[in-house]
Amino acid sequence: MSGYDYTGKVMLVTGGAGGIGSALCRRFASGGAVCVVVDIDGDRAHQVADSLPGAGHLGLGCDLLDRVGVADLFEQVAAAFGRLDVLVNNVGMTSTERFDVRPVETIEREIDLNMISPLVATRLAVPLLRASADPRIVTTVSLAGIFPQGETPIYAASKFGLRGAMLSIALDLGTKGIRVGSVLPSATDTPMLRREAVDGGNSLQFQDPPQQPSDVVAAVVSLLDRPRLEAYPRVGESLLVRFSMLVPNLLPSLLPLFRKRGERGLARYLKDLRRRGLARQVDGRWELVKEA
Template sequence: MSGRSAIVTGAAQGIGLAIAKKLHEHGASVALVDLDGDRAEQAAKELGGERVLALACDVTDEAGVERVVRTAAEEFGGLDIHVNNAGITRDASLRRMSVEDFDAVVTVHLRGTWLGVRAASAVMREAGRGSIINISSLSGKAGNPGQTNYSAAKAGIIGLTKAAAKELAHRGVRVNAVQPGLIRTAMTAAMPPEAFAEREAAIPMKRAGEPEEVAGAVLFLASDLAAYMTGSVLEVGGGRLM
């Protein structure tokens, strides 16, 4: 990743922060983007050294996303990698879920990812190269009870990834996705212990994953090792739902 630049959304914590750290450790300049600008600043300090930028952005805001891409490209002299990771949850049963909570989750995940792909690819097309990685979820493959909004949005990200990959391949821009399974984050830590244990027991590898393991898959897709891969979906779930 030496000499390359990256944007990671939702980078203040969890999987996003692990991705930002992994890319930075391997030499990339990284813009950490988050709705909470203060937390993004704090996360940037964790990376240390140079080649780090913290930016506040609501990924559902068209102008905001374009500003982030423009700022990072100007600061780093270009944009090589863009990771759409930002997301939220608003869990409830189908019967109890409000329209507002359905719309909020779909908008952040799906519209946010689409805006990121569109803005990043506009810069990358001109350069004739680039790697965009969208973070989906195994919930988008099989669906989770209580997450009709989240599962629908994460499934949509796969369709978006494949369509964008077909549009951009001839311009040297690759678009791939990662589908994490049960990963130890603040989100899963909030699950009832018995529910977490039940899901973990169903995983062939018999353990939850770590954010760094998702980051490893992103690093691979961002690198030249994956130069002939586009429209692909990598599952990082310990064998769950294979």
């Protein structure tokens, strides 16, 4: 079975200037695709677009919580290309603020960005996707869309909702010629995870060393090569969490068994960040070192 042909395909990636997003764009462009790099930081979006192999790439700044701005984004894509072959919903955020003390406004923002904005982008992209001979939608969800996260419940809520929505949309749009799939990575070594680590985030996700953006890229590529509803960068890990959810009432007893291992994994990750010059300790507290 031949793999997906990227040649000449117009592929839009939200969060395209981030760790996973930029890696996706590089992979797509290296195969001959034309990338639309979308990021809230317009300058970084332009930088990523300009750095990609090939020609015709477009970097666009867009706040995906701005409905008018998102509509304008797809109007620009329509004007530039007249179609969209692949939409990759990759934007996301998390917070280490505990649920019982965080401001309500931050809860709403996290839900809006992680769950609502991909749905809005997907809906607004449909006319452009219908102009493609082989339209696809790929969404970066998370294993947090299957397994509860005590320290980051709003992130889990947004990903549970996003996973369910994308499964449902796949069943609907699949009958209309648009193939939809999701990737569900675990902790990935990106700036977002580094921030969470130094801020004392969810230690349970550090049972094993974080995967690399390239692992998520490989899962996305596999979805394009062989369309299906979901793909998991770490299949064994996904089987463990899915099995655990067969007995959710046992979670309060099971999770403490994994917490100490996760805390040791988090400590190792922080030391690795220090070794790489990405984090340091100041007065006993960890902080990120600004990347050049």
